[in-house]
């Protein structure tokens with residue numbers, strides 16, 4: 001095994017009333033609020049969103065279905081877990097029924113009172129339609145409505161598309177952090 005360091009950015013944003021415009025999903029999609037019965041759907045959507053992405057190297061659990069389930073259980077058990085900042089995006093069928101889930105995000109109030117965004121993910125077939133931006137805004141609104149004034153997330157430096165999205169939303173780099181990961185030597 002060798003130790004590899006992934007460069008990551010902590011990005012932060014102020015939460016204000018200006019964020020309260022309701023995000024408009026494209027036709028055929030809708031938000032689904034947190035409910036404990038949806039834990040497995042969050043985990044599966046997380047897995048489908050991350051399994052082939054850079055973050056599955058940084059956090060190996062994101063590259064495994066079981067790992068995503070464990071991670072979801074940990075997230076919802078945390079004292080600061082915020083249901084109002086935790087959402088799925090569903091793709092609707094012709095009768096308006098839910099055909100599949102294609103986006104997930106969870107929110108936690110951390111010990112310093114910041115709203116921490118967890119693993120924003122959109123499954124590959126549904127990217128580039130503003131779903132990620134809408135879902136992130138929905139989570140930020142959940143933080144704001146819970147009385148939080150600032151939010152942060154961490155993003156791997158190589159994840160340029162995600163960083164552009166976060167910058168567009170108003171997040172700014174606060175600092176650089178390095179995540180040490182043991183990887184198999186080949």
Ligand SMILES: CC(C)(COP(=O)(O)OP(=O)(O)OC[C@H]1O[C@@H](n2cnc3c(N)ncnc32)[C@H](O)[C@@H]1OP(=O)(O)O)[C@@H](O)C(=O)NCCC(=O)NCCS
Nearest residue numbers: 049053120121122127128129130131132133155161162164
């Ligand atoms: C980052 C992510 C959530 C964006 O979701 P999305 O719904 O495509 O986002 P939006 O449509 O709102 O924003 C579009 C941005 O995403 C990226 N994007 C658009 N289409 C894409 C596609 N088909 N594949 C990958 N990224 C795409 C682009 O960089 C785009 O930014 P740009 O317009 O400045 O080029 C999604 O690509 C994803 O789940 N990636 C894998 C998991 C991940 O890395 N999550 C972030 C962890 S910090």
